[in-house]
Amino acid sequence: MKKRVLSGIRATGRLHLGNYMGAVKGMLELQDNPEYETLYMVADLHTVTTPYKVEELRKNRREVVLDYLAAGLDPEKSILFEQSDSPHAELAFYLSSVVNIARMQHLPTFKDKVKQHPNNVTMALLNYPVLMAADILIYKAGLVPVGIDQEPHLEVAREIARKMNETYGTDFPEPVRFATRGEYVPSLTGEGKMSKSIEGSYINLTDDLETIQKRLAGAPTDSGKGEKIPTSGGVFNLLKFVELFEGIDARKKYEQAYRGQGIAYRELKENLAQAIFNELKPIQEKRSELERKTSYVDEVIKRGAEKARKIAKETVLEVKEKMGLSFN
Ligand code: TYM
Numbered sequence: 001m002k003k004r005v006l007s008g009i010r011a012t013g014r015l016h017l018g019n020y021m022g023a024v025k026g027m028l029e030l031q032d033n034p035e036y037e038t039l040y041m042v043a044d045l046h047t048v049t050t051p052y053k054v055e056e057l058r059k060n061r062r063e064v065v066l067d068y069l070a071a072g073l074d075p076e077k078s079i080l081f082e083q084s085d086s087p088h089a090e091l092a093f094y095l096s097s098v099v100n101i102a103r104m105q106h107l108p109t110f111k112d113k114v115k116q117h118p119n120n121v122t123m124a125l126l127n128y129p130v131l132m133a134a135d136i137l138i139y140k141a142g143l144v145p146v147g148i149d150q151e152p153h154l155e156v157a158r159e160i161a162r163k164m165n166e167t168y169g170t171d172f173p174e175p176v177r178f179a180t181r182g183e184y185v186p187s188l189t190g191e192g193k194m195s196k197s198i199e200g201s202y203i204n205l206t207d208d209l210e211t212i213q214k215r216l217a218g219a220p221t222d223s224g225k226g227e228k229i230p231t232s233g234g235v236f237n238l239l240k241f242v243e244l245f246e247g248i249d250a251r252k253k254y255e256q257a258y259r260g261q262g263i264a265y266r267e268l269k270e271n272l273a274q275a276i277f278n279e280l281k282p283i284q285e286k287r288s289e290l291e292r293k294t295s296y297v298d299e300v301i302k303r304g305a306e307k308a309r310k311i312a313k314e315t316v317l318e319v320k321e322k323m324g325l326s327f328n
Helices: 017-031 054-071 088-098 101-105 108-116 128-137 148-168 209-217 233-246 248-259 265-292 294-322
Strands: 003-010 036-043 078-082 143-145 176-178
Touching: 003 017, 003 128, 017 036, 017 054, 017 143, 017 176, 036 054, 036 294, 054 078, 054 265, 054 294, 078 294, 088 128, 088 148, 088 294, 101 148, 108 128, 108 148, 128 148, 143 148, 148 176, 148 294, 209 265, 233 248, 233 265, 265 294
Parallel strands: 003 036, 003 143, 036 078, 143 176
Antiparallel strands: none
């Protein structure tokens, strides 16, 4: 049997470069490897763990599918589907019986969200990692292409798999992360990671050249010269972007310039904007084609749901049986 891969992205709007470099690139790589059966979903259930607008979620679910297809995920090679079409929430409940509340409360990702939304600390939010474990374990996936920020959640998924296997005799694998070169895409603000919830931090996959130039223009710089190349902050992040989009040699060239005649940031940002746009342009062209193919996209979502549900239902029945519940 082929090894399974699962990943997902929340339906919070257009994808940004962090999602693309940290997750989608890994999804693409594994999709093209015949050793794996790949399942990629829109994490719409996870979207309801923080405040959201119903109409926006309806629209955004589809936006993520379009972004997936435009980036090259192929329904002939991967199962592309929406999480709420498959019984993940049900498995999450069964899994929650082996999860300690304090463990969930201490996760850095939970604490961050509590800070962001202090008036919406819900059970759904506390359950976020359990639902994510269910997403993975329901397909018995062993490999998960996600950014480094998701590592604490994968640790929880492994703990749950172990606990379920010990307690109920299930055979869940302990899933590991599949890392890409872009597993941590920094913020354009010079602090932390690129994130949809931080204005000024991101570049969207749908941004045109002018927008990319504008966004990069806001990234902080320094005098462009010095003995020591910064190891954090705006310049460090810009160099990371250069490495990701123009290659390591381009980065080394700038580092040399920093120690010598100095970096001209106008030129650096101009070249970088062009390099980023070159990578995004074919994705954007494909996306505008797909926007017109409404029935094709509907069909992809419907077929993906059927395939995912078939596998997921088997796992749910197996778990119910092992837990002593009715499994008719
Ligand atoms: P989300 O929507 O927050 O992020 C989606 C993916 O993008 C990656 N990512 C980044 N990677 C590198 N640098 C960044 N700045 C950056 N920002 C975001 C995330 O690591 C993630 O891979 N909980 C998941 C969604 C999910 C999921 C799953 C993933 C739900 N169930 C099961 C895998 C398996 C998340 O963070 O989504």
